[in-house]
Amino acid sequence: MKAIVLCGGLGTRLGHLTSDTPKPILEVAGRPFLSYVLEQLSSAPVDEIILSVGFQSKKIENIFGDYWGHIPLSYSVEDKPLGTGGAIKKAMQTKGIEEALVMNGDTLLKIDPDVVWNYARKENADIAMTLKFCEDASRFGVVRVNSKNQVDGFEEKRSGASGPINTGLYYIKKSVFSLSKKEIFSFEEDILSLGYKNLKIVGMMTDAYFIDMGVPEDFSRAQTELLGQ
Numbered sequence: 001m002k003a004i005v006l007c008g009g010l011g012t013r014l015g016h017l018t019s020d021t022p023k024p025i026l027e028v029a030g031r032p033f034l035s036y037v038l039e040q041l042s043s044a045p046v047d048e049i050i051l052s053v054g055f056q057s058k059k060i061e062n063i064f065g066d067y068w069g070h071i072p073l074s075y076s077v078e079d080k081p082l083g084t085g086g087a088i089k090k091a092m093q094t095k096g097i098e099e100a101l102v103m104n105g106d107t108l109l110k111i112d113p114d115v116v117w118n119y120a121r122k123e124n125a126d127i128a129m130t131l132k133f134c135e136d137a138s139r140f141g142v143v144r145v146n147s148k149n150q151v152d153g154f155e156e157k158r159s160g161a162s163g164p165i166n167t168g169l170y171y172i173k174k175s176v177f178s179l180s181k182k183e184i185f186s187f188e189e190d191i192l193s194l195g196y197k198n199l200k201i202v203g204m205m206t207d208a209y210f211i212d213m214g215v216p217e218d219f220s221r222a223q224t225e226l227l228g229q
Contacts, residue, residue, distance in 0.1 A: 001044060001045055001046045001047060001100075001101065001113075001114075001117060002046070002047070002048050002049075002050065002095070002097045002099070002100040002101070003041050003044075003046050003048070003049045003050070003100060003101040003102070003103070003113070004049075004050045004051075004052055004076075004088060004091045004092070004097075004100050004101070004102045004103075005024075005034070005037060005038070005041075005049060005050070005051050005052065005102075005103055005104070005105045006052050006084060006087055006088070006102070006103070006104050006105055007022060007023075007024045007034065007051050007052060007053045007054075007057075007060055007105035008022075008052055008053055008054030008055060008057075008078050008081065008082070008087055009023060009054075009055070009105075009106070009214075010023075010055055010081070013214055013215050013216070014026070014214065014215070014216060014219060015216070017219075020056065021056065021059065022053070022055055022056045022057070022059060022060055022105075023105070023106050023213075023214060024037070024060065024105030024106055025059060025060055025063055026213075026219070028213060028219070028222045028223055028226055029222065029223050029224075029225075029226040029227040029228070029229070030227075032063060033105070033106065033108075033213055033222070034060070034064070034105050036108050036226060036229070037103065037104075037105060037107075037108055038064070038068045038071075040108065040109075040110060040111075040113065041068075041071070041101075041103075041113055042068060042069050042071060043112060043113070043114075044101075044112060044113035044114040044117070045114060046071055046101070046113065047071070047072070048071065048072050048073075048074060048095075049068060049071055049072070049073050049074075050073075050074050050075070050076050050091050050095055050097075050100075051064070051073060051074070051075050051076070051105070052075075052076045052078070052087045052088070052090070052091045053075055053076070053077055053078070054077065054078035054080075054081060054082075054087075055081075057075065057077055057078075060075075061075060074095065076090055076091035076094055076095065078090070080184075081184070082183065082184050082185075083184050083185050083186045083187070084186055084187040084188060085177070085180060085182075085185040085186050085187035085188075085190050085191055086182070086183055086184045086185055088102055088172065088177075088187055089174075089177045089180075092172075092174045092177070093174070097174060098173065098174050098175075099171065099172065099173050099174065100171075100172055100174075101113050101116065101117060101169070101170070101171055101172075102169075102170045102171075102172050103168060103169045103170070104168040104169075104212075106212065106213050106214045107167065107168045107169075107210070107211065107212045107213070107214070108209075108210070108211050108213075108226075109130060109132075109167045109168075109169045109206070109208055109209070109210045110208045110209040110210075111130060111169070111206050111208040113169075116128060116130055116169060116171055116204060117171055119171075119202075119204050120171035120202070120204075121171075123149075123200070123202045124200065125171065125173075125200050125201065125202045126172075126173050126175065126176050126199040126200045126201060127170060127171065127172050127173070127176060127191075127192070127199060127200075127201040127202070128170060128171040128201075128202050128203075128204055129143065129151065129166055129167075129169075129170055129192075129201065129202070129203050129204065130166075130167045130168075130169040130170070130203075130204050130206055131143055131145070131164035131165065131166065131167065131203045131204065131205050131206070132164065132165055132167050132205070132206055132207065132208070132210050133162075133163065133164055133165075133205070133207075134162065134163070134164070134165045135162050136161075136162065137157075137161045137162050137163055137165050138157060138158060138159050138160065138161050139157065139215075140157065140165035140166065141154060141155055141156055141157045141158075141161070141165070141166075142154070142155040142161050142162070142163035142164060142165065143155075143163070143164045143165065143166055143203060144163075144164075145164065145202075145203040149202050149203050149204070149205075150200065150201065150202055150203070151192075151196050151201040151202065151203050152196065153196065154192070154193050154196075164203065164205065166188075166192075167206075167210050168212075176191055176195065176199055177191070179191055179194070179195045179198070179199075209225075211225065211226075
């Protein structure tokens, strides 16, 4: 099992904290946030983790090196920002990966990654998205799923919205990138939102702990909630 962790974003919503530090290695409760993500992955039979890096990439490499425990770490380096879609596509192509778990380096979902992998394969999905019900989904937008758990649409971010949100942990087949010939593009907009009618995209609901530390209020909340973990 291969896993790709997206670590190339600029993290502008956190202001001066990310002016010269990649967001995934900001210290949260005494350790780099990315270490929580890698720890979560190490609970599954992952045989390689690829860190997709860009901004200040050497700082990430210097902290994490070539291994996380017994799991080899490698790096897919963006010479320029490629967007989430371009970053995943490049990592899968350059590393020769046909299917992978993909997640963000600034979000944490405490779910067994192996469960997501097995669910996606059982459903013969092109993409599996992990979803969590959110009472206030105004920051995220809502993912619509039908009775067969297939994704059949997305609702824009709006005040007062509630429903399943995308937690940013996926199973993805490389073949889905045939939908976009671009080098720089958004996975969410160019693959998910435009491709759900032509791809088998399934949603997997979970009530697992989830946090996105990419905004100041949740970055602050994470300092308390992840303490001692």
